[in-house]
Amino acid sequence: MTEVNDRDRAVFEAGIKLGALYHQFVGTPISIETVDDLSRTIEQSVILQPYVRSVSVSIDREMVGKKLNPRYKYCELEGRMLNVSLQIRYKNTIASAELAHDEELDYPLMSVKKIEEM
Amino acid sequence: MTEVNDRDRAVFEAGIKLGALYHQFVGTPISIETVDDLSRTIEQSVILQPYVRSVSVSIDREMVGKKLNPRYKYCELEGRMLNVSLQIRYKNTIASAELAHDEELDYPLMSVKKIEEM
Amino acid sequence: MTEVNDRDRAVFEAGIKLGALYHQFVGTPISIETVDDLSRTIEQSVILQPYVRSVSVSIDREMVGKKLNPRYKYCELEGRMLNVSLQIRYKNTIASAELAHDEELDYPLMSVKKIEEM
Amino acid sequence: MTEVNDRDRAVFEAGIKLGALYHQFVGTPISIETVDDLSRTIEQSVILQPYVRSVSVSIDREMVGKKLNPRYKYCELEGRMLNVSLQIRYKNTIASAELAHDEELDYPLMSVKKIEEM
Numbered sequence: 001m002t003e004v005n006d007r008d009r010a011v012f013e014a015g016i017k018l019g020a021l022y023h024q025f026v027g028t029p030i031s032i033e034t035v036d037d038l039s040r041t042i043e044q045s046v047i048l049q050p051y052v053r054s055v056s057v058s059i060d061r062e063m064v065g066k067k068l069n070p071r072y073k074y075c076e077l078e079g080r081m082l083n084v085s086l087q088i089r090y091k092n093t094i095a096s097a098e099l100a101h102d103e104e105l106d107y108p109l110m111s112v113k114k115i116e117e118m
Numbered sequence: 119m120t121e122v123n124d125r126d127r128a129v130f131e132a133g134i135k136l137g138a139l140y141h142q143f144v145g146t147p148i149s150i151e152t153v154d155d156l157s158r159t160i161e162q163s164v165i166l167q168p169y170v171r172s173v174s175v176s177i178d179r180e181m182v183g184k185k186l187n188p189r190y191k192y193c194e195l196e197g198r199m200l201n202v203s204l205q206i207r208y209k210n211t212i213a214s215a216e217l218a219h220d221e222e223l224d225y226p227l228m229s230v231k232k233i234e235e236m
Numbered sequence: 237m238t239e240v241n242d243r244d245r246a247v248f249e250a251g252i253k254l255g256a257l258y259h260q261f262v263g264t265p266i267s268i269e270t271v272d273d274l275s276r277t278i279e280q281s282v283i284l285q286p287y288v289r290s291v292s293v294s295i296d297r298e299m300v301g302k303k304l305n306p307r308y309k310y311c312e313l314e315g316r317m318l319n320v321s322l323q324i325r326y327k328n329t330i331a332s333a334e335l336a337h338d339e340e341l342d343y344p345l346m347s348v349k350k351i352e353e354m
Numbered sequence: 355m356t357e358v359n360d361r362d363r364a365v366f367e368a369g370i371k372l373g374a375l376y377h378q379f380v381g382t383p384i385s386i387e388t389v390d391d392l393s394r395t396i397e398q399s400v401i402l403q404p405y406v407r408s409v410s411v412s413i414d415r416e417m418v419g420k421k422l423n424p425r426y427k428y429c430e431l432e433g434r435m436l437n438v439s440l441q442i443r444y445k446n447t448i449a450s451a452e453l454a455h456d457e458e459l460d461y462p463l464m465s466v467k468k469i470e471e472m
Contacts, residue, residue: 027262027263027315070341076262079312105307106305
C-alpha cells in the first residue's frame with residue numbers, strides 16, 4: 001500500500017470529468033446543425049471544473065447523420081458520437097485523457113494518453 | 119371515456135418537452151458566464167423536437183450567483199433556476215406552457231398557460 | 237382561446253412524467269440481470285410525483301440482450317427499450333398515457349391512450 | 355513524460371465511475387422510503403462496468419428529510435446526499451475511491467483513498 005500522490009490525483013480527476021460529461025449530456029436531442037453549439041457547451045461545462053487545463057469536444061457528424069430519425073430529423077447524443085480530449089493539471093502533473101469511439105469494441109473508450117511530471 | 123383530441127395532444131407534448139429538458143440538463147456545471155450559452159443550447163435541443171413552435175429559456179443569474187461554490191466558482195444547474203416558456207402546435211391547436219420557480223412552494227412548477235384553437 | 241381545464245392538466249402532467257423519466261434514466265448501465273430492479277426503481281421515482289395514480293415500467297430484455305457489449309456484458313438503457321404506462325389523476329379526470337417503441341418510426345413514442353372524466 | 359501504467363489506469367477508472375454515477379442519477383425523485391432501493395440500483399449499475407471490484411452506495415436520509423417538498427413529500431437526489439465508496443482492480447492494482455459530502459467546502463468531494471499494488 002502506497003500513498004496517494006499528485007499523479008494519482010491528476011489521473012483520477014481526468015476520469016471524473018470524462019465520466020461526468022458523458023452521463024450529463026448523453027440523451028440530448030441533436031441535429032447536424034446543433035452539434036457545434038452543443039460541443040462548445042460541453043466544453044464550457046468541463047472547463048469550469050477544478051484542475052481542468054483544457055478540453056476539446058467534437059461530435060461525429062457522420063454518425064449523427066446516420067442516426068437522424070427519418071421523420072423528425074433529429075436524434076439523441078450517444079456516447080459513441082463523442083470525441084473528447086482533455087488535460088488536467090494537478091500541481092506539477094499534467095494528465096491528458098480522451099474519450100473516443102473504439103470501433104473494434106464498438107465502445108466509447110476512455111483512456112489516459114499521456115502523463116507529464118514537471 | 120372520451121376520445122383523445124388535438125388539444126390533448128398539444129398539451130401532452132408540452133408536458134413531455136418540459137419534463138425532458140429538465141431531467142436532461144439539471145446537474146450541468148454552470149457559472150454566470152455560461153448561463154446564456156447553456157440557455158441557447160437547451161432551446162436548440164427543444165426546438166428540434168416534434169410539434170415545437172417556439173421556446174425560450176433563461177437561467178436565474180441571481181440564484182446561480184448565490185449557489186457558486188466559493189472555492190471553485192461554479193455550481194450545478196438546478197430546476198429552480200430554470201425559466202422556460204414554450205409553444206406546441208398540434209394541427210390547429212397551440213398550447214403555451216412554462217416552467218418557473220414557484221416561490222411559495224419552492225418548487226419548479228410546470229403549467230399550461232394558454233390554449234388556442236384556430 | 238379557452239381556459240385551461242382539469243383534462244388539460246391531467247394530460248399535461250402525463251407528458252411531464254414520461255419526458256422526465258426518459259431523460260433521467262436513459263444512459264444507465266444495465267444487463268439482463270438488472271432490468272427488473274431498474275424498472276422498479278423507475279416506477280418508484282414516478283409514483284412519488286404529484287398526481288400519479290399508477291405506473292408500470294418494463295424494459296425490453298431482447299433489445300438489451302442484443303445491445304450487450306460482447307466484451308463487457310452490459311449496455312446502456314436506451315429510450316427504445318422502455319415500455320411505460322401510467323395514469324394521472326387530476327381532480328375528476330384520469331389520463332392514461334404510455335411510452336412504447338414504435339417499430340415503423342423506430343422511435344420511442346409517447347402517446348395519450350385514454351381519458352376518463354368522472 | 356512517462357508511460358501510463360496499471361496504477362494510473364486503476365485510478366482513472368475509479369474517477370470515471372464516480373463522475374458517471376453522479377451525473378446519471380442526480381435529479382432522480384426520491385423520498386425516505388425509496389433511498390435504499392435507489393442506492394441498490396446505483397450499486398448495480400456501477401458493478402456492471404469494467405474493472406469494478408466492489409461498490410457501496412448510501413444516501414443521506416437526514417438531508418433527504420430536510421429537502422422533502424412540504425406539499426409533495428419528495429425531493430430530488432443531490433450530489434451532496436451521496437456517499438459512495440468503490441474499489442477498482444486493474445491487473446495487480448486496487449484503487450479505492452469515494453464520493454462524500456465535504457462539509458467545509460459544502461461540495462460533493464471525490465477522492466482516492468488508497469492504492470494497493472500486489
